[in-house]
Amino acid sequence: MNTYWINTIQTAENLINDLANKPIEEIDFEIEWTVLGLLRQFYTLQEYNIVSKMDSGKYGLLHMPVEWHSIIEEAINIRKGVNKRSFVSEMERVETTLRFSKYLIRRCNNLIENNICN
Secondary structure (H helix, E strand, O other), X not given: OOOXXXXXXXXXXXXXXXXXXXXXXXXXXXXXXHHHHHHHHHHHHHHOOOOOHHXXXXXXXXXXXXXXXXXXXXXXXXXXXOOXXXXXXXXXXXHHHHHHHHHHHHHHHHHHHHHHHO
């Protein structure tokens, strides 16, 4: 998480204007891969188990603040093949994915630090 995902997010931030202009299919793939992939890691840290991407999304809806539900639902819809959009622009989708990713990495790092300290 602190290597692969941090590097991926930093690269995406540096290329954000290019990302928002990519074909929708590529943006969809990145949103689904990133949001559900990070949520799988969050689930593992919380529950000491492994779940599918779809189940990690459902778990995220139960355990993430409401402000992140739209990007989680977007990732779930992409995974299901449902063409339902929650955002007005591709840039908004990309920016929200990046913000959520950074939030979730911080939260996971806090979980790890708290477990080590306890």
